[in-house]
Amino acid sequence: MTKLINCQVANRWEDGLLIGNGGLGMVLYGAPDATYLDLSKQDLFLKSNNMHNLPYLAPHIEKLRNIIDIEGYTKGIHYFYEKAKELGYEGLTMSDPFIPAARFLLEIKNDSVENYQRMTDFNRGTIRITYESSIGGKVEQVLFASKNNDCIYGKMESEHPISGRISPVIWGEIDFVQQLLNSSEGQLKWENRYQDHSGYDVVLSMHSCTGSIIASKEHLVFEDATEIYFTIQYVEKDEEILEIDSYEKALKNHVEWFQDKYNSVQLLLTDEEETIYLEEVLSEMRALNRVTPEFIQIFYQASRYIIQSMAQGIPTLQGIWSGTLQPAWSGDYTFDTNVQLAISSLASSGYFPEYLSFFERIKEYFPDFRENAKSYYGCNGFLVPAHASTTAKHVHWNEEWPLIFWISGAGWIAHFYHEYWHYTKNEKFLKEECVPFYKEVLSFYLDYGQQREGKILLSPSYSAENGMGDNTTMDIAIMKSVLKHYFDAKHYLDEDVEEEFTELYGQIPEYRLLDDGGIAEWLDERTVENDNHRHFSNLYPLFQTKEINKSTPELWKAAEIAFEKRMDSWLNNLEGDTTSSHGRMHAAMCAISLEQVNKVTQSLEALILENAFMDSLATAHYSGKEVFNVDANGSLPKVIHDCLVYSEYDESITILKTVPYFLNKGRLRGIYLPNRLYLHSLEWDVDKGFANVILVKQEPLVPVINLGVHYALIEEASYEIKQLDNQRWQYYVSFSFTK
Helix, strand or coil: CCEEEECCCECCHHHCEEEECCCEEEEEEEECCEEEEEEEECCCECCCCCCCCCCCCHHHHHHHHHHHHHHCHHHHHHHHHHHHHHCCCCCCCCCCCECCCEEEEEEECCCCEEEEEEEEECCCCEEEEEEEECCCEEEEEEEEEECCCCEEEEEEEEEEEEEEEEEECCCCCCCCEEEEEEEECCEEEEEEECCCCCEEEEEEEEEECCCEEEECCCCEEEEEEEEEEEEEEEEECCCCCCCCCCHHHHHHHHHHHHHHHHCCCEEECCCCCCEEEHHHHHHHHHHHCCCCHHHHHHHHHHHHHHHHHHCCCCCECCECCCCCCCCHHHHCEECCCHHHHHCCCCCCCCCHHHHHHHHHHHHCCHHHHHHHHHHHHCCCCCCCCCEECCCCCCCCCCCCCCHHHCCCHHHHHHHHHHHHHHHHCCHHHHHHHHHHHHHHHHHHHHHHCEEECCEEECCCCEECCCEECCCEHHHHHHHHHHHHHHHHHHHHCCCCCCHHHHHHHHCCCCCCECCCCCECCECCCCCCCCCCCCCCHHHHHHHCCCCCCCCCHHHHHHHHHHHHHHHHHHHCCCCCCCCCHHHHHHHHHHHHHCCCHHHHHHHHHHHHHCCCECCCCCEEEECCCEEECCHHHHHHHHHHHHHHEEECCCCCEEECCCCCHHHCEEEEECEEECCCEEEEEEEEECCCCEEEEEEEECCCCCCCEEECCCCEECCCCEEEEEECCCCCEEEEEEEEEEC
16 A cells, blocks of 8 residues: 545645655645745745744842742743843744745636546655546646755656646745846746845756746746646855756665665555545545544555655754744744654564654754853753744743743754664764763753752753743653663763762652542642643653663553543543644643553544545644644554554564554554564554564574463463574464454
8 A cells, every 4th residue: 555545626735735855845736827936945934033032031040939939830831931031032933834835826727627636655655646628638747845855856747738837935924035036048046035135046957858837937838748847946056056966866866765765664464456535535534533544544544655755854843844934832842742652663564764854953052052041040951942943042031921931942852863763873973962862851950850858859940832930840840750861871882970960869759649549740839730631741750761661560550640641631531732733742642651452442533533634634733624734644653553563661563552443453564563573573463463573683682572461371482593694583472362
């Protein structure tokens, strides 16, 4: 199953077809006679907002803390905000928005159109539109984003000659200078400049062997052509236009590159079909009011296609696609949950070079992270804002949204440094990237924390978008996990741990349990729990770091209680706080950790049956296809992988940990696990009671492999071990079981 077909025209960019090479993307939408092509470029933000001047509030931190202690957080944030404004802070500032680099309108003369189809070929990384025209007969358009040439390629073919034109669309409504520089020899060069004179050019080139190409002042016109080729290039200001390969050569290289990566992982839940019609799959699913294996399979494939197409650097809320100048939340880098979800499948899917590019891009923000910490709190180390784009300076906060008190961002990012090391065992990365980043995180906590009765107090503190209170559970969990990662790294590298960090670990307080036994969101007893919320911050040590597990029975039970309340109050509540897809994905992750199949099912059903996805199967932030947002795509493969093959806290592997009904049987191959363990294949059938696993490991240590708790072994699992070469051993394990 590699091709997804939709027979309906996309009337808005959010439902358009998507292509991307990691850094350059395009959305194609509209009718056959008027098709829009929105070009996008990673890191292209409209430089329009003041995101550069931070108020120097560090001298006022002690007074802030005194106000919080005596009068409470509401008075505290009011004081801090008013003091910031006295020092020139202009209030909550949205990030510079992620915008399209250009929009082109492709117009083709058509009297009538029949048999319209638009298709995404996940296997080849191409999109295609076909239809029958009263003028051109059979018409086909194919586009792809070449990585080798960093360019969009397009080809139009028709049975009979067609005529039309491609024109750039001038935005007009933004403070941004756009002008056509020249139009000659089948080429338009379109200059785009910010007010500071920086900017870029977009170059559209077109040729045809069968008709004529005429360059007018504002268009490229094609007449009586049956075969047309075009390219769209993004060129930084003052850089030369690069020579690029022919369409045929570029397509060949692109398909080889895309297929090599895409086909390395495969999930099959039904008999494989080459082509799937989206309307048919959705119609069947809605008639049943159940998620079908067919849909999960194509949704998984679409999510991997989107990940591969956007995986370079940091993913924005919209990946690398945009069709609006006013994206929700600026379409920026949102670090209080969305970025983390968007990159969460990179390791298990084997996108390690792309993962490295994330860390390289994060480095560019290090000076801003340090300035945030110094300006606001007088601390060393990193303070990561919830929102970033042109800069990562922390200007997105006010009294209503006190995100300046959210200090968890750097520590959460540290988890992914550890994950990359955990999967690859790359010692150079551990020494040169992990350890320095961990130290920046810990240096901030060391300076920021206060001592109260021998324990550390983090105040002010904020549980993401849910409320203020001292010592959020998430902060305590993050500090604990980063310290542990730092200790483990230093031990592995045979280096001494600084005494100050050892002492800090001994000062970490215990989590607070509520009267009902559930884990609290804050250790601060003045706080009031709010379970009707889309964030799962109090369960961070469950779903992210696995600190809470079966070896900690009291905390395990506390997490179960807290999770049950969050599900009842939010996800399963018709009056719940928004229909957030990121909340649904974190709910699924929590449920997997707690081995609660029904809750995994509920979380994914809420996402799918409430239509939180677009026609391309790019996910939406809300139900009903509202707000294009790809972090659920970025996390869906991980959720599926973890349901089937789960790496436990003690490094053992659980097969079929939590299997919803739509994953009852199938085959999975090509995913990665920690400690350089590779899943060659898993074949399972819950109803027939078997699971056969082949794992490959780069050392002769037999991994501990267990069957999920929802099944009873009929007999002991059978093991076969085979040495493949000097560096790899293969382990075949077969389970026979009953439900």
